[in-house]
Amino acid sequence: xxxxxxxxxxxxxxxxxxxxxxxxxxxxxxxxxxxxxxxxxxxxxxxxxxxxxxxxxxxxxxxxxxxxxxxxxxxxxxxxxxxxxxxxxxxxxxxxxxxxxxxxxxxxxxxxxxxxxxxxxxxxxxxxxxxxxxxxxxxxxxxxxxxxxxxxxxxxxxxxxxxxxxxxxxxxxxxxxxxxxxxxxxxxxxxxxxxxxxx
Amino acid sequence: xxxxxxxxxxxxxxxxxxxxxxxxxxxxxxxxxxxxxxxxxxxxxxxxxxxxxxxxxxxxxxxxxxxxxxxxxxxxxxxxxxxxxxxxxxxxxxxxxxxxxxxxxxxxxxxxxxxxxxxxxxxxxxxxxxxxxxxxxxxxxxxxxxxxxxxxxxxxxxxxxxxxxxxxxxxxxxxxxxxxxxxxxxxxxxxxxxxxxxxxxxxxxxxxxxxxxxxxxxxxxxxxxxxxxxxxxxxxxxxxxxxxxxxxxxxxxxxxxxxxxxxxxxxxxxxxxxxxxxxxxxxxxxxxxxxxxxxxxxxxxxxxxxxxxxxxxxxxxxxxxxxxxxxxxxxxxxxxxxxxxxxxxxxxxxxxxxxxxxxxxxxxxxxxxxxxxxxxxxxxxxxxxxxxxxxxxxxxxxxxxxxxxxxxxxxxxxxxxxxxxxxxxxxxxxxxxxxxxxxxxxxxxxxxxxxxxxxxxxxxxxxxxxxxxxxxxxxx
Numbered sequence: 006x007x008x009x010x011x012x013x014x015x016x017x018x019x020x021x022x023x024x025x026x027x028x029x030x031x032x033x034x035x036x037x038x039x040x041x042x043x044x045x046x047x048x049x050x051x052x053x054x055x056x057x058x059x060x061x062x063x064x065x066x067x068x069x070x071x072x073x074x075x076x077x078x079x080x081x082x083x084x085x086x087x088x089x090x091x092x093x094x095x096x097x098x099x100x101x102x103x104x105x106x107x108x109x110x111x112x113x114x115x116x117x118x119x120x121x122x123x124x125x126x127x128x129x130x131x132x133x134x135x136x137x138x139x140x141x142x143x144x145x146x147x148x149x150x151x152x153x154x155x156x157x158x159x160x161x162x163x164x165x166x167x168x169x170x171x172x173x174x175x176x177x178x179x180x181x182x183x184x185x186x187x188x189x190x191x192x193x194x195x196x197x198x199x200x201x202x203x204x
Numbered sequence: 205x206x207x208x209x210x211x212x213x214x215x216x217x218x219x220x221x222x223x224x225x226x227x228x229x230x231x232x233x234x235x236x237x238x239x240x241x242x243x244x245x246x247x248x249x250x251x252x253x254x255x256x257x258x259x260x261x262x263x264x265x266x267x268x269x270x271x272x273x274x275x276x277x278x279x280x281x282x283x284x285x286x287x288x289x290x291x292x293x294x295x296x297x298x299x300x301x302x303x304x305x306x307x308x309x310x311x312x313x314x315x316x317x318x319x320x321x322x323x324x325x326x327x328x329x330x331x332x333x334x335x336x337x338x339x340x341x342x343x344x345x346x347x348x349x350x351x352x353x354x355x356x357x358x359x360x361x362x363x364x365x366x367x368x369x370x371x372x373x374x375x376x377x378x379x380x381x382x383x384x385x386x387x388x389x390x391x392x393x394x395x396x397x398x399x400x401x402x403x404x405x406x407x408x409x410x411x412x413x414x415x416x417x418x419x420x421x422x423x424x425x426x427x428x429x430x431x432x433x434x435x436x437x438x439x440x441x442x443x444x445x446x447x448x449x450x451x452x453x454x455x456x457x458x459x460x461x462x463x464x465x466x467x468x469x470x471x472x473x474x475x476x477x478x479x480x481x482x483x484x485x486x487x488x489x490x491x492x493x494x495x496x497x498x499x500x501x502x503x504x505x506x507x508x509x510x511x512x513x514x515x516x517x518x519x520x521x522x523x524x525x526x527x528x529x530x531x532x533x534x535x536x537x538x539x540x541x542x543x544x545x546x547x548x549x550x551x552x553x554x555x556x557x558x559x560x561x562x563x564x565x566x567x568x569x570x571x572x573x574x575x576x577x578x579x580x581x582x583x584x585x586x587x588x589x590x591x592x593x594x595x596x597x598x599x600x601x602x603x604x605x606x607x608x609x610x611x612x613x614x615x616x617x618x619x620x621x622x623x624x625x626x627x628x629x630x631x632x633x634x635x636x637x638x639x640x641x642x643x644x645x646x647x648x649x650x651x652x653x654x655x656x657x658x659x660x661x662x663x664x665x666x667x668x669x670x671x672x673x674x675x676x677x678x679x680x
Contacts, residue, residue, distance in 0.1 A: 087340040089357040
């Protein structure tokens with residue numbers, strides 16, 4: 006996995022609350038292989054009309070936000086389906102971090118496993134970042150994972166909390182499966198203890 | 205004599221969690237052992253991840269597979285699936301399970317079905333178990349008194365390879381529904397009411413235990429419906445303490461323990477319910493009598509109303525962002541403020557899904573269906589949740605009732621709940637659906653979904669519009 010340490014980028018605001026993963030990637034694209042470019046289907050039905058033309062008002066299509074690497078999300082961003090394709094699409098589009106007041110639980114877990122940093126900030130802080138981004142689409146936000154800070158375009162610093170294991174995984178680009186397999190003895194011992202219970 | 209401290213009372217969640225800890229890190233991450241891993245026909249990428257590493261599944265005997273997401277519901281022949289991508293998903297599950305010796309309830313198997321229907325029905329899902337599946341509605345299995353939750357594809361690969369999963373302990377929430385449910389009020393209405401009450405993110409970060417006399421009064425199938433939609437309140441998991449109903453439900457199931465193993469299991473299961481005095485991080489109490497038959501109007505499951513309600517007014521919303529979001533939703537859903545829910549005219553009806561595709565759901569819908577005919581211009585489908593549900597329904601003559609009333613009687617699968625198999629509506633169509641999500645585009649681009657119980661959906665099929673089940677002949 007690609008490590009995440011810090012980034013500095015402009016940020017695209019998606020202000021609505023409860024944006025679900027069906028919006029982030031519609032179900033009809035879920036059968037595509039993992040190695041496909043899922044970025045083209047990121048917010049497919051909000052980004053493009055039925056004929057495949059860009060919908061100009063959708064933020065991802067606006068000049069100034071097309072190359073943003075940070076998403077500013079509303080409350081409960083990426084709720085709903087567990088489809089990891091939502092993270093693959095977000096990453097494929099070019100984003101590396103999402104800042105929101107809260108996340109769909111499974112999405113936030115999936116994000117970390119793909120090198121995408123989900124950051125929870127207070128709703129007021131996210132609103133201020135959105136306002137700054139709307140006022141000046143090129144305005145850059147700095148994210149520093151070791152320091153656990155988000156620096157707004159005006160220099161305001163917001164500290165965020167992150168699970169220590171998730172932080173380590175992101176910083177090191179940890180291969181979690183390989184790491185777990187170093188605990189093979191513990192798993193085998195557990196299985197011996199557990200025996201036929203719960204089988 | 206040694207003094208023993210009184211053991212701290214534990215929640216059912218705590219008991220299951222602690223029992224499955226393989227190891228715990230200082231930073232709070234816990235490696236949990238998975239008793240049952242259910243996989244479906246969307247799992248190809250996880251097998252591909254293993255293949256690239258040269259890793260094989262650690263405990264194939266703990267993995268159970270069935271195709272549900274991509275299977276058509278008008279045929280049982282994989283080779284007849286016209287879309288090559290969908291056919292590939294069904295075939296790759298067959299290939300991967302055969303290669304690794306995983307039990308596969310294939311398309312023509314007499315136990316095939318939606319993964320969350322067949323797990324409980326086969327007795328694979330049992331009290332005290334830790335179950336996972338790469339699908340957010342895995343919370344369904346919590347109805348047996350299990351800890352069950354949905355995971356992403358990378359986690360599926362991790363569980364295949366190690367039979368374990370890293371987790372951080374969620375907080376616990378008890379939702380107690382006390383009293384008697386009113387006439388026409390089903391488990392679906394209870395969960396829609398709960399989600400409307402606590403919000404679609406109301407339980408994010410929590411594992412819910414549903415309790416109270418109204419929950420104990422629900423059948424096992426009702427409890428499955430209830431737990432199924434826990435994710436729609438954001439919860440990690442939803443569960444109900446096992447009781448005599450649970451044990452009776454499991455007793456004759458094919459994969460339930462037998463003989464001495466049954467006795468041992470029963471002793472373990474009886475110790476599972478939360479201890480008196482166990483502390484939950486959050487408590488919610490709901491009066492069962494306050495719950496009406498519910499219908500969703502918007503694009504989030506929290507946007508639900510009693511069936512005799514009227515569509516709310518965006519102008520009453522003070523927050524401009526929320527007012528705008530509501531107006532966008534009204535434009536998508538074709539709604540206007542003050543409109544009675546009963547005025548919503550339906551183009552299609554979908555009865556099925558892991559939420560409401562079980563035999564009791566079909567019986568309830570058939571009781572309504574036999575009182576009339578599907579309204580002109582309405583296309584109504586009944587999609588059984590599994591092949592066993594379909595057989596049982598046919599043995600009871602429910603298929604004949606549905607067909608005589610003008611419903612289509614189909615084969616088991618996820619079908620129109622999310623349309624991954626291509627079974628979707630056309631733009632602008634309004635669908636009465638017994639499924640779990642009314643998200644924009646969920647049942648097809650531009651499609652307007654209204655969630656409700658099987659009885660309400662059947663009644664909507666006959667009337668051509670939403671009707672309050674409390675006023676319908678044959679209800680209850």
